Amino acid sequence: MSEVLSLKNLTLVRDGKNILEDINWSVSADQRWVIVGPNGAGKTTLLKIAAAQLQPSSGSAQILGETLGEINVFELRTRIGFASTAIAGRIPNSEPVLDAVMTASYAITGRFKEKYEDVDQRRARRVLKEWQLADLAERPFGTLSDGEKKRTQIARAVMPDPELLLLDEPVASLDIGSREATIKILSGYASHPKAPAIIMVTHHLEEIPSGFTHALVLRDGKIIEAGPINQTLTTEKLSAAYGLELEVALVAGRFTVRAK
Numbered sequence: 001m002s003e004v005l006s007l008k009n010l011t012l013v014r015d016g017k018n019i020l021e022d023i024n025w026s027v028s029a030d031q032r033w034v035i036v037g038p039n040g041a042g043k044t045t046l047l048k049i050a051a052a053q054l055q056p057s058s059g060s061a062q063i064l065g066e067t068l069g070e071i072n073v074f075e076l077r078t079r080i081g082f083a084s085t086a087i088a089g090r091i092p093n094s095e096p097v098l099d100a101v102m103t104a105s106y107a108i109t110g111r112f113k114e115k116y117e118d119v120d121q122r123r124a125r126r127v128l129k130e131w132q133l134a135d136l137a138e139r140p141f142g143t144l145s146d147g148e149k150k151r152t153q154i155a156r157a158v159m160p161d162p163e164l165l166l167l168d169e170p171v172a173s174l175d176i177g178s179r180e181a182t183i184k185i186l187s188g189y190a191s192h193p194k195a196p197a198i199i200m201v202t203h204h205l206e207e208i209p210s211g212f213t214h215a216l217v218l219r220d221g222k223i224i225e226a227g228p229i230n231q232t233l234t235t236e237k238l239s240a241a242y243g244l245e246l247e248v249a250l251v252a253g254r255f256t257v258r259a260k
Contacts, residue, residue, distance in 0.1 A: 010059035081157030093142025147178030210253030
């Protein structure tokens, strides 16, 4: 299966500090990855590089066969779905949910003078239905609940039929009902054979949907562990990564963790 992401000897330095250091990692089109690690480990920074939002200080980053630094990132971003709180903050509160989703086709937030075909609107409405947002198509984005906003962010990311889907804490801060409803949809999406490669950042193992195949553990900007999810998110490996005795369990396809 072809690679959608290949990072080699990648380092990112900010204010004289290594935020990411000597990252070597590849993602294939049929894989669904979760990135975990302590606060400040560099998880979101790594995701932003995968989204062509940041350039590495050294090393190489190939995304969908293109090398950062050698291509037009604005064109590349139209092939990548990216859902994050930062992007949600740029969506105008008055923007109807339907438009908030459709504008992802141009990798922009906020409808302006771009033109959409009937097929774009039909696809947007189909995506809204898949993410349980069909009844909210005409609602202003700013009036949505946190759960509805999170699902709208994911629907935006899915709208352009991306070759790579990136999710930065897609269920963070949601109540139990909204969290579980969103994870259920994500599980179904991740398990579908036609879904794109997916990379998701989370702070909580309980938020990992079933259907994810691989995991990467970061600490202090370095990869501590990476590989098949059941072999990576183990009691021993996560205890070492977090510097705390933890007990990890897998129940009905979902992970749980607690301190011993």
